[in-house]
Amino acid sequence: MSLNDPHIWWYVTRASALIAWALMTLSVVWGVLLSTRILRRVDNPGWLQDLHRFLGGLSVIMVLLHMVTLMLDGWLHLSLVQVLVPFTSDFKPIAVALGIVAFYLLIAVQGSSMIMHRLPRTFWKGLHYASYAVVLLVSFHAGLSGTDVGSLGYKILAFSLIGLTAAATVVRIAVTNRTTRAAKAEVWVPPHDPAPRISPPRIQTRTMVVAESGLIAEGVMGIRLVALGGGLLPIWYPGAHVTLHLANGLERQYSLCGDPGERHHYDLAVLRTEDSDGGSRWVHESVVPGTTIEVSGPLNHFELEPSRxxxxxxxxxxxxxxxxxxxxxxxxxxxxxxxxxxxxxxxxxxxxxxxxxxxxxxxxxxxxxxxxxxxxxxxxxxxxxxxxxxxxxxxxxxxxxxxxxxxxxxRFIPIERVPSIPDQPLRLTFSRSPLALTVGAGETVLDALERGGMPVSGSCRKGVCGTCEVKVLAGTPEHLDSVMDDAEKDKLKIMYPCVSRAMTPELVLDF
Ligand code: FES
The missing domain is CATH 3.40.50.80 (Nucleotide-binding domain of ferredoxin-NADP reductase (FNR) module)
Structure with missing residues (x-):
């Protein structure tokens, strides 16, 4: 084959189409490995996320190459309109239309992934499921429009890709069903109350039992917690912490220090600090094997990002x-x-x-x-x-x-941060509620949200644990917490209202 070969663009268009199909399938399989955490025993999923994004992005490039070369091919010679608008092609209009619809869906999936932090998570997730439809449409498109579908090479490739997609779909459905059943079992059902009322949300806790405890270093107690009655615990990533709701009324956050691949227990290490207000002292003096503790989380604001x-x-x-x-x-x-x-x-x-x-x-x-x-x-x-x-x-x-x-x-201990403007009344409005609240001078934004019955919870109330995180839609928060870097919070459009206030007289929050 040379550049003078009259079929050169046909070869390129066919090769780019098959490569794009393979990349999309692998991207879906990688996405399933990511979302189901199947490979989490092997590594932190950072490299999987990179690979998932890379395969998806490369598949878009291959699809674009396929479309351009379709127009260059002397035999098909499709116009731009025929490549972009379904049912305008004279050549196998239904097969080509399937490919065009798959292309638009692929752009929507890839485009939304690039701005996923700015989109509501359920919307982004729902759109992301369209990846399965993309691979399905592409499979039909390839089978119906290809001129080489009878060849052995094509058959091997097609059966392998369709088999991989089917296996990934089955795994995804099986894991979703299991997770949904587990989540349903954990839902807190309020007692029957005929009078509608606004009440602050309950932090969802689970009762756990201390399976092992003992000193692992001078002043440090190691604790292994298992679910009451046994069973799998929620998935967590390195850097996550849980909140212990102690019997003395205090709530304390402790990082998980075990193997993130282990789903049957959580390991903690608690340092006894004499100058604390009693959380670690209570743990050291009261926790023995068999003690039951209410636990919420895991939450993670210290995630391990991919790096060499x-x-x-x-x-x-x-x-x-x-x-x-x-x-x-x-x-x-x-x-x-x-x-x-x-x-x-x-x-x-x-x-x-x-x-x-x-x-x-x-x-x-x-x-x-x-x-x-x-x-x-x-x-x-x-x-x-x-x-x-x-x-x-x-x-x-x-x-x-x-x-x-x-x-x-x-940080475990909040850094001292001084507000740049004096404490002044602040107006809060909400994207999905007509309510408006005024945060009085001396009151925290979290206090005001709780007063208004907004679904937000606090735990440390010092700007350390990250429990009270809220999404900011308009206005400029003044970050006074110690949870994460301010630039990172601005990028994610979040704030921690237990300590943070605002530079603007009004904030619009996502409630
Ligand atoms: S309650 Fe802990 S950061 Fe706000």
Whole structure:
């Protein structure tokens, strides 16, 4: 075949069509692996997300190539209108129309994925399910319009792709049914109440039982929680935390530190802090195997993003989310851990991690090496994503050495943030409610939302846990929380109303 071959564009158009079909099918299969977390024991799903997006994007390019070459092919010689408008083609109009409809659906799926953070999640998800329709339409389009469908090569390819799509669809349906049954079993049904009323939402909790507990380091208690009556627990990703609703009325957040692939228990490590208001003390004094605890979550505001290399920096009990991240990475992934603490005796998991990963883990105990670490030397190369969790002194030392674009940090204690404008009354309106609320000076936005019966819940009320997250549709919030980077919140259009207020006199919230 040469460029002078009169059939060159036919070859290109056919090859690009078949490649696009294969890419779409693989993208759907990858999407199923992602949404069902089937591969989560192998790696964090970051690389799967990249691959899913890459395959989808490449399939659009191949489809565009297919359409352009259809117009260049001397035999078919379709016009732009015939390539874009269904039933205008003289050549197999129904088969071509199926391909055109599939193209528009594919653009809608890919386009909405690029702006998914700006779309309501249910809308985006519903649209994303159209991927199955795209692959189905493309299968019919390829089978009905191809001039080589009788060849052995085509038959092998077609049966493989259709088989893969069918298997992915069955897996997706089976997992959806299982998840829906589990979710239904957990729905809180309010007692019969004939009088309609507005009441603040209940945080959904599940009763869990302490299966094991005991000191794992000086002042640190390890706790293993299982579901009351057994069974699978909700899926979580490294960096997630749960809220324990303690019997003394306090609520406390603790990072999950076990293996994210393990669905039968949650592992926590709780540091006893004498200057706290009683949460960790209660846990240390009252929790024994058999204790039941109400637990909500998991929630995650410290997710492990895809990266070539990771540098983890943990200080003291800040090792807990980092340990889960390490557990989720495959052996081939490049990572290092710098674990800082007072002494090895007080550093949970220090011995275990150093023994399992002697080349990757560096323990810096200040009773052994009093000299401060120089983070500017440690955070190279530039491609490394840095994940840090620990006390404020460590966080600020790391923040001054790492560009914010590469730094992912989680705080247990809120940073002190001073509002840039004085506390003044703020008006709240809502996208799906005629209600308007005024937040008084001295009142928090969360207080006002709860007063108005809006479906939002708070837990820490200090801007740390992320439970009270709300979506902002208009107006400019003034972020005063410590949950995540302000730029990230602005990108996601969210705020944490337990501490944050507004730069504008009005906010429109998504309720
Ligand atoms: S309630 Fe914890 S961040 Fe608002």
């Amino acid at each position: 290399e990771y540098l983890f920096i943990a200080g003291g009990i800040g090792i807990t989310p980092i340990k889960a991240m390490i557990e989720s990475l495959p052996a081939i992934r490049e990572w290092r851990l710098i674990y800082v603490g007072r002494s090895r005796r007080s550093m949970a998991f220090a011995g275990e991690l150093a023994e399992r990963y002697p080349d990757r883990v560096r323990i810096h105990a200040s009773d052994e090496t009093p000299a401060q670490l120089d983070f500017t030397r440690l955070v190279t190369p530039d491609t490394t994503a840095v994940y840090c969790c620990g006390p404020e002194s460590l966080m600020s030392a790391v923040a001054s050495a790492v560009p914010s674009a590469r730094l992912h940090a989680e």
